[in-house]
Amino acid sequence: MTPFGEAATPFDERVEAVVAAMPELAGEVVRYGLAAAPVASPIHRATASDCVRLERRAGPPVFLKIRHPDCAADVSPVAAAAAAKAAAVGVGPNVTSAIDGALALDFLPEPWRYARVGDLQDGAVMAETMAAKKRLHESGTIGWRFDPFQRTRALATEAVAIHAPLPDDVDRLVEACALAGGAIEAAGVDLAFCHNDEVASNVMIGDGVQLVDFDLAGDNDRWFDVGALVNETCAFEAERWAAIELYAGRCDQRLYNRCRLYGAVDDVMWGLWGVVRAVASGRSGVEFYKYGTWRLSHARVTLAERGFEEWLRRL
Structure with a gap:
């Protein structure tokens, strides 16, 4: 010190x-x-x-x-x-x-610590985290719109402008996000105050759960928060359904589809962010590019699933 x-x-x-x-x-x-x-x-x-x-x-x-x-x-x-x-x-x-x-x-002192993905795979911790998100969502809007589709487009434009080293298929990933945005807009969105940043380390665990890092917070579809958190945490379909049920008390196919689309969009958004910051930031030692390409790889797998077109149609 x-x-x-x-x-x-x-x-x-x-x-x-x-x-x-x-x-x-x-x-x-x-x-x-x-x-x-x-x-x-x-x-x-x-x-x-x-x-x-x-x-x-x-x-x-x-x-x-x-x-x-x-x-x-x-x-x-x-x-x-x-x-x-x-x-x-x-x-x-x-x-x-x-x-x-x-x-x-x-300052949250010990035993408080930031969560890892494995922590959120514990049903009790995930239930507390979903309950915290729901309290945010039910607290009333804050008056500033966070649009993940607009942010994805802006990052894609910036990446091209600064000649960032993008994967060959990034245009296809961005186009898939645009399709998801159009489908979700057509189905309708109810805005709520959202966290909009579902990385595991933004959950503090100790005597309960606290949420931190509201840098991207704003009014958005609450299912973006849910879908991005499920995408961060769950590897298998049964786990995704169970996590959505923790939030909503139920999970039907339409909710599941919306959450899956939002999870893929979150991956593309953060993937582009990592690649862009790797070029635009003057700071060395932070592995922006590694993080970005990993998130794009994860999005690639999700968007290649045979259920993708069904997710778009049933919202």
Whole structure:
């Protein structure tokens, strides 16, 4: 931990400048240190922001996120409000302070830890996670639309513009997402406040479950949250049906089809993100490209399933 006021690196200088700009924290922080190193593969966490643990003169530690400029497009304009809304409904840590580009929250100490995919494959943990998502969805919209299909198109356009090294079949994957978007729009969407980022590490487990990282939060189809989480966690059809039932109390073929489509779209969206950030980001040591190509590979398998056309037709 670095004593506050003894900045010796660019990272230290960033932290101290942000803390000084937060009235709730200025003059209160005595030391600080990296809370989570950025990793894109095999897990995906702490890539959009520096994550810092702040020790205060009085009171518990604070978790500070300082956004990286190269990931500014990966953070919604309502991210701070979304984190506060999640805290208000009891499914996320309290927000301590927020300024443009930085967010401070209550630090979740041990035994809290971020979840791995294997944790979410436990039925009890998955049930708690789905219940937390449902509380978000039932809390009322937040007023900013997150559209996974629009984000996928934008990332595909950016990838071409910066000459990112894309797989030969990426156009087919993007076209399949467009088909899914058209089918889902025709079937109808009811907007709800959604997390929109279903990577396992955005679930904290300890004394229950807490959701973190609301960088992409906004109003969306709740089944995107469910479908993307099922896609992240479940490898087999029976597991997918069971997970959807945990959320909805039932699972019919139409719900299953919608969730499968959303899972594939989430893969393509994050796959393109990884490939784009590998080229556009100046940071070395973060395996953006490896993560992106893995997600595109996963999407390729899903979209090649013989049930894909049936998913499109029965929504």
